[in-house]
Amino acid sequence: MITTKRVAKAAGKHVSKALLALRAALGAAPAFDCPACGAPVVGFFRYGDCADWGCPRCGASPRERLMNYLIDSGRLPLNGGVILHMAPNEGTLVRRFRESASDYVPADLDPSRYTVAGATRVDLMELADIDRFDIFYASHVMEHVPDDAAVLSNIFRALKPGGEAWLIVPLWEKATEDGSYAMPPRERERRFGQWDHVRQYGMDFADRIAAAGFIVETIAAADLDPANRARHALGDILFRARKPGAPLAEGIAQ
Incomplete structure (x- = not known):
């Protein structure tokens, strides 16, 4: 669904990218680094209200850069599985x-929306796997599901004991507000920021995750080393959730 808000954000993005390209062409020194692609860049392009949203080389968002930074630093171990x-x-x-x-x-x-090899159809409302996955990763997904309590329960069951869910969602400073797909799309956009969202999360999302049985840790870009945060233009908050039943992975509190 094309809305005035989305058109304005896209237009601002293209203008910002063009200005960055001009600065680079004029010889501006790279003052930043993208932890996603490893490239030095003169800056990051704007998208919506975020002035340093995207990498001009690879397009990585603040949350994608945050995930790469946390993996590179060992905070989020990738040990197979x-x-x-x-x-x-x-x-x-x-x-x-x-x-x-x-x-x-x-x-x-x-899955037809993606060019990733092997992309398969999964409906989280119907996820029925048991003790299959070591890691579940979903960025800006949970605000789309009709019943997040049911989905969190399904994710918990699908993870192996000791497995982790890495969840990122759009946040505001208020408590979570729920809606439904029965609401008109324009009303959902007005209330939740996007026409295909059915809720807007607050930090109490952590309570919803814990209610499903998880041990929850929040990792906020704002709490990381200020110099690294600025150099990589890191943003967002990761909700790191562990299913009990095995030794703790590195860095997550009980």
Whole structure:
């Protein structure tokens, strides 16, 4: 669905990218580094309200850069195993997960939207696997599912004991507000920021994850080393959730 808001964000993005390209062509020194592609860049392009959203080389968003930074630093260990990657549109993470995993499963409710090899259809509302996955990763997915309590329960069951769910969602400063697909699309966009969202999460998302049985840790870009955060333009908050039943992975609190 094309809306005025989405058109404006896209137009701003293209203008910002063009200005960055001009600065680079005029010889501006790279002052930043992208942890997703490893390239030095003169800056990051704007998208919507975020002035340093995308890498001009690889397009990585602040949350994709955050995930690569956390993996590179060892905060999020990739030690093989079976990985379910929902909505696999972050190219650098697709590559890293595929290279690390003994079995990499890229998936979406509509896999035809993706060019990733082997993308398969998975409906999280119907996910019925038991103790199959070591890592479940979903960025900006949970705000789309009709019943997040049911989906979190399904994810918990699908993970092996000691397995982890790595979840990123759009956040605001208020408590989570739920809607439904019975609401008109324009009303969902007004209330939740996008026409295909059915809720807007607050930090109490952690409580919903814990209610499904997980041990939860939040990793906020704002709490990382300020120099690294600025140099890589890191953003967002990762909700790292572990299914009990095995020794703790590195860095997650009980």
